[in-house]
Amino acid sequence: MSYLKFIFFILFLLASFSTHSHAVVTHNSLKLKPVPLNLASQVELSFNSKVELDLSEVFLVRSGDKMEVITATPGTKPGQVILSLPALPEGEYAIKLKIFAADGHLSEDLLRFFVRKTGQ
């Protein structure tokens, strides 16, 4: 039975489990307060768990999936994070998050949004 034990061991190592995110954004200000056209602005995010911002990264994604790192700072409430966006022209964008939750799960999230002229 020794080779069966070997198979068992190898398979034990191979049995993988899903890597869906644990830290998720439960509220964001993008829905209530659209990003203004050609003006620097801030976006507020609320997470469902504590996050380690020093070990996390946030990107602004422009058309063509060009990514740039943006600053993320802790908000006043637990789990709240403030993102600083540069002035953005009209178009579609996304915020890509790589977040390290306090329970050790590194998860990714994506928030898509549009910058439009007021009234559009």
Place this chain on the structure above:
Amino acid sequence: MEGIANYLDSLIGGIDLTFYSIVVGGLIWGLLVLRPWQDGTHYNNTLLNNTVNLIHFGSKALTITQITQIGLKIWLMVATLGKSPFPAFFNTVQFQAGLLRASLAFVLAVFIRQFLKSNTRSKLYWQISTLIILPLVISGGWLVHGASRLEDREFLMTLTVTHQIAAAIWVGGIFQLLSIWRLKKHNSIAIELWPLLLKRFSLLGIAAVLILLATGTPLAWYNIASFKGLVGAGYGNLLMVKVIMMCLALGFAYLNRQAVNSYFENRSLYVLTTRVPYYIEVETLILLTILFTAASLASQPPAVDIPHLTASFEEVLNMFAPRMPRWESPTHEALIAGEAGRVAIVGQIPSEAATAWSDYNHNIAGIFLTTMSFFAMLSYFPRFSWAKYWPIGFMALGIFLFFRSDAESWPLGPLGFWESTFNNGEILQHRIATFLVFGLGLLEVRARINGHNQALPYAFPILAAFGGMMLLAHSHVGFEPKSAFLIQVGHTMMGVFSLILACGRWLELKLDSPGKNVAGFISVFALFQIGVILMFYREPLY
């Protein structure tokens, strides 16, 4: 290497829980079931050494696993963030609690080696060992889901740690029973010990199940809070899988208890030696799957946090609705043409060709499996003995999947084999699944040709069980949680049936009649069910 780092990081949680159970459950077994310091016990040194050795092995393995877990976390952060996580990582609770846990497991390993191994009948040393694991168990509270919650943190951490202890009692005890059965088979222990220890553990097992329910119910309620959350989110779905598997494990535990009660009435060892050990083997397989599912559950966002991303009951039901299988595949060119839009972050365009390609793959795989289950049923009739080679179908399915699973990579697509395998967790899982399916067929066909090989037939249920584990974990990582969940829900059901297929086949090989026939039928029926789910599979378009 991000894919493989992510993959290993998600895997290590289940391994950690397994070794934790061997240690914690093993010590509680020693204190409450074995009680080797009492007079009048018939324990010989072989039994006691075996028990302590298992716990010692568990503590060493837990130390290594815990350190590996920290190492993997660092690797994952380097791979994902593209920069060093130091010194910030040193300040995280993860690092500090993980290191403390590893240190305590190491202290326990040293203590067992130096003292308990040479004084296996000493109550004092068993108690000191248990005292050492107390801070180890408590430190685990900072490594669970609840530790990062913003509200009710202490309450959730306490419930989870208690839940883990109860699970460890059950799983650790089962590992000890398997070890004792091995000694009994080799006539290394007194014959009456087997029923005696089974009986004693049975009571402890019931207590463990009650604690599991008492702690699991409020945890589930807190994290799910609605029927929609239970059926329409990954967290609720995996919890239901856990409940189904626990019911299966409890079924076997019930059969064992009945057998023990029967022994103490009529003193016949027949059932206790010809069925119970195999029920325990299957129970172990199910419990291990539960531990890995529990580890997976801890990485899911609680359903209560994502009501806007939760699927409705009707949407879930629709995933299983009967429909005509897709017979025609889009061309590879059409698939590749839609890939750039499908994977784009900004300006994403759903690809109908990609969805149709995936539907075709799943539906054809379903036809393979239902046809195989039909031949498997036929093979039970002597006239159709040639049908016993039905597992050839798995080899054909493996080849089909190799070409079709990830069409964007080698051999059909532009991405290289190694590059795609190690940089994408999903492709890595597909590759492993393909290898498993092919290996499953190859080994089982060889076993059927070479009927005298005693060990080879067991490769099939082992591979099927791990295939099931992979299905339970099948990850479509992306940024569309609702669509990803709707894909996941079909895969988790297939995972449950794969486990049933494996357990049924294992018992078919081990039991005598009529049990083996019942188990064999259940096994083939489970294969048929997987085929049906795959035949009706439709991937949500996103």
